[in-house]
Amino acid sequence: MAHGSILQPQDGAGDTASVAPRRKRKRVLPGFHLTLGYSLFYLGLLVLIPLSTLFFKAAGMSWDAFVTAVSAPRVMATYRITFGASLIAALINLVFGLLVAWVLVRYKFPGKRIVDALVDLPFALPTAVAGIALTALLAGNGWVGQFLEPLGIKLAYAPAGIVVALTFIGLPFVVRTVQPVLQDVEKELEEAAASLGASRWQTFRRVLFPAIAPALLTGFAMAFARAVGEYGSVVFIAGNMPMISEITPLIILIKLEQFDYAGASAVAVVLLVVSFLMLLAINALQAWQRRLTSAPT
Amino acid sequence: MRTAKRHFIKLGLATALAAAGLAGIHLPAAAQQKIDLLNVSYDPTRELYSQYNPLFAKHWKETTGGDITIRQSHGGSGKQARTVIDGVDADVVTLGLAPDVEALVTHGKLINEGWQKRLPLNSAPYTSTIVFVVKKGNPKGVKDWDDLTKTGVQVITPNPKTSAGARWNYLAAWEYGKRKFGGEAGAKDYITKVFANVPVLDSGARGSTITFSQRGVGDVLLAWENEAYLTLAEFGADKFEIVYPSLSILTEPTVAVVDKNVERKGTRAAAEAYLKFLYTEQAQELIAKNYYRPTDEKVKAKYASQFPKIELFTLDAAFGNWPNADKVHFADGGSFDQIYVKK
Numbered sequence: 001m002a003h004g005s006i007l008q009p010q011d012g013a014g015d016t017a018s019v020a021p022r023r024k025r026k027r028v029l030p031g032f033h034l035t036l037g038y039s040l041f042y043l044g045l046l047v048l049i050p051l052s053t054l055f056f057k058a059a060g061m062s063w064d065a066f067v068t069a070v071s072a073p074r075v076m077a078t079y080r081i082t083f084g085a086s087l088i089a090a091l092i093n094l095v096f097g098l099l100v101a102w103v104l105v106r107y108k109f110p111g112k113r114i115v116d117a118l119v120d121l122p123f124a125l126p127t128a129v130a131g132i133a134l135t136a137l138l139a140g141n142g143w144v145g146q147f148l149e150p151l152g153i154k155l156a157y158a159p160a161g162i163v164v165a166l167t168f169i170g171l172p173f174v175v176r177t178v179q180p181v182l183q184d185v186e187k188e189l190e191e192a193a194a195s196l197g198a199s200r201w202q203t204f205r206r207v208l209f210p211a212i213a214p215a216l217l218t219g220f221a222m223a224f225a226r227a228v229g230e231y232g233s234v235v236f237i238a239g240n241m242p243m244i245s246e247i248t249p250l251i252i253l254i255k256l257e258q259f260d261y262a263g264a265s266a267v268a269v270v271l272l273v274v275s276f277l278m279l280l281a282i283n284a285l286q287a288w289q290r291r292l293t294s295a296p297t
Numbered sequence: 298m299r300t301a302k303r304h305f306i307k308l309g310l311a312t313a314l315a316a317a318g319l320a321g322i323h324l325p326a327a328a329q330q331k332i333d334l335l336n337v338s339y340d341p342t343r344e345l346y347s348q349y350n351p352l353f354a355k356h357w358k359e360t361t362g363g364d365i366t367i368r369q370s371h372g373g374s375g376k377q378a379r380t381v382i383d384g385v386d387a388d389v390v391t392l393g394l395a396p397d398v399e400a401l402v403t404h405g406k407l408i409n410e411g412w413q414k415r416l417p418l419n420s421a422p423y424t425s426t427i428v429f430v431v432k433k434g435n436p437k438g439v440k441d442w443d444d445l446t447k448t449g450v451q452v453i454t455p456n457p458k459t460s461a462g463a464r465w466n467y468l469a470a471w472e473y474g475k476r477k478f479g480g481e482a483g484a485k486d487y488i489t490k491v492f493a494n495v496p497v498l499d500s501g502a503r504g505s506t507i508t509f510s511q512r513g514v515g516d517v518l519l520a521w522e523n524e525a526y527l528t529l530a531e532f533g534a535d536k537f538e539i540v541y542p543s544l545s546i547l548t549e550p551t552v553a554v555v556d557k558n559v560e561r562k563g564t565r566a567a568a569e570a571y572l573k574f575l576y577t578e579q580a581q582e583l584i585a586k587n588y589y590r591p592t593d594e595k596v597k598a599k600y601a602s603q604f605p606k607i608e609l610f611t612l613d614a615a616f617g618n619w620p621n622a623d624k625v626h627f628a629d630g631g632s633f634d635q636i637y638v639k640k
Contacts, residue, residue, distance in 0.1 A: 072638075074638050135512065136511075139514060140513055239498065240456060240497070240499065241497070253459070253500075257375040257376060257458060258627075258628070258629075259382075259400055260629075
């Protein structure tokens with residue numbers, strides 16, 4: 001019914017996980033036009049309209065005012081800490097999230113279901129609660145902090161605390177995107193590789209990694225994007241020192257406190273655009289990766 | 298998956314419609330017999346108003362025979378002002394400083410000009426001041442403002458950009474620096490040294506109190522006098538003590554009726570009575586018991602021992618007025634920003 005239309009979907013659903021060979025086929029579900037219209041409408045309603053108001057607010061100021069607002073030294077410092085800490089946190093999650101997913105998929109142990117459920121807790125917890133809990137834990141008189149501070153490791157009220165908070169809120173993204181894909185990789189594949197004389201590292205690098213790489217990247221991108229906008233868990237633990245541990249969302253809030261709506265929107269726009277560009281780049285990377293892995297061998 | 302989603306959408310729509318319907322039917326009927334007021338306030342008044350509200354409700358019942366419920370909302374003063382501008386239905390605002398109320402005039406057109414003259418004493422029914430809270434025994438020997446610049450003394454204060462209390466802290470310190478270290482240049486140098494000793498900037502007064510008293514960070518907490526007493530009451534006078542500096546600022550939290558909202562809701566009489574009652578002896582007692590400085594002379598005399606006499610200066614005397622103080626110190630590029638961003 002949708003044949004000959006200009007709106008051909010590029011790929012079926014589940015593009016993150018499509019390890020099966022692709023082929024052109026007739027769509028099983030009818031009503032593509034209707035559902036596409038619905039998707040666009042829904043996205044517009046929920047995402048584009050609210051975000052566009054940001055751009056309109058920022059458009060109220062002159063170009064010079066915009067540049068001054070978004071490039072003040074104190075604001076620039078927050079970009080460094082926000083994007084830097086988000087990147088580090090997402091990288092930590094990339095490694096340890098994969099590990100967690102691996103253990104959850106490949107091993108059986110008592111209490112596994114509980115561990116599995118625990119992974120989602122950062123999703124469910126109000127982030128401010130997480131921030132207060134982490135601060136209580138890591139402050140100089142906290143359970144953990146009291147042992148770390150004598151060693152010169154200062155986590156609460158320091159940039160390192162921001163990384164801790166962002167790692168906490170980002171963990172489920174990597175685990176939950178990698179887990180199902182890993183589940184799909186059959187154990188026999190590894191056994192076959194082993195029987196052909198591959199070492200464990202070779203098996204991981206040549207057999208497993210290509211299969212889960214797109215999912216890993218997706219998880220990484222989502223954890224990163226989430227961290228960039230995170231506010232609640234960070235403000236309690238960061239110490240919020242200008243030029244050192246202020247995050248960009250806090251600067252936006254401070255500008256709002258001063259009734260500087262335009263300035264706040266301007267900084268928010270920068271945050272959005274940079275995040276969007278990074279997500280696009282990661283998507284492109286993924287597409288490229290998929291082409292590599294789906295190429296005939 | 299698809300059916301489940303559709304089901305949820307239906308459910309959501311149904312709930313929303315039901316809620317809207319209920320509200321529509323419910324509200325006018327309720328408004329006739331019972332008045333609801335919303336008091337949007339700032340952080341440290343939480344305890345005061347939770348005690349004041351029943352007192353006023355009782356008074357309202359006695360004088361008018363009607364029932365009244367007052368809800369209260371607390372948070373950083375500036376943030377609270379913004380929520381009202383953005384549409385929270387506040388009947389009265391009782392905020393930490395006049396500019397936050399003034400913002401409702403200039404940004405929201407919610408309060409009429411000249412609000413500060415409508416109630417006695419510039420619409421400040423109670424005052425307070427800024428004091429130091431230190432650990433019991435005062436191990437670092439902090440006696441006055443200049444001790445805050447000593448090496449090894451960590452000072453806890455919220456961020457003046459987001460907290461009313463922090464602005465009072467900052468201005469009190471500035472004026473001390475100005476008097477002691479020779480004018481504006483000396484004050485700037487002094488305040489830079491103070492903030493070099495600040496390890497954490499929370500966004501609100503309550504946050505700073507928690508950082509200091511519960512997380513054990515810092516040696517001196519700059520706090521509202523009433524917040525300092527609450528800290529002692531909450532965590533024990535065996536852990537902390539209050540130090541009065543030689544000079545401090547007279548803080549004037551201001552209150553106002555939100556004209557536009559009360560006119561729409563028809564609650565003007567109740568809202569005005571609510572604020573006026575703050576000036577009565579009964580309410581002033583309660584205010585003093587919550588460690589705010591009463592303005593009623595009789596109550597003031599009764600509680601004189603609770604509020605040590607120190608030299609207090611007013612903001613207007615030292616900085617002219619709020620718009621001026623804001624512009625010089627807290628606007629982007631003001632003296633506070635200059636502490637952190639070296640030119």
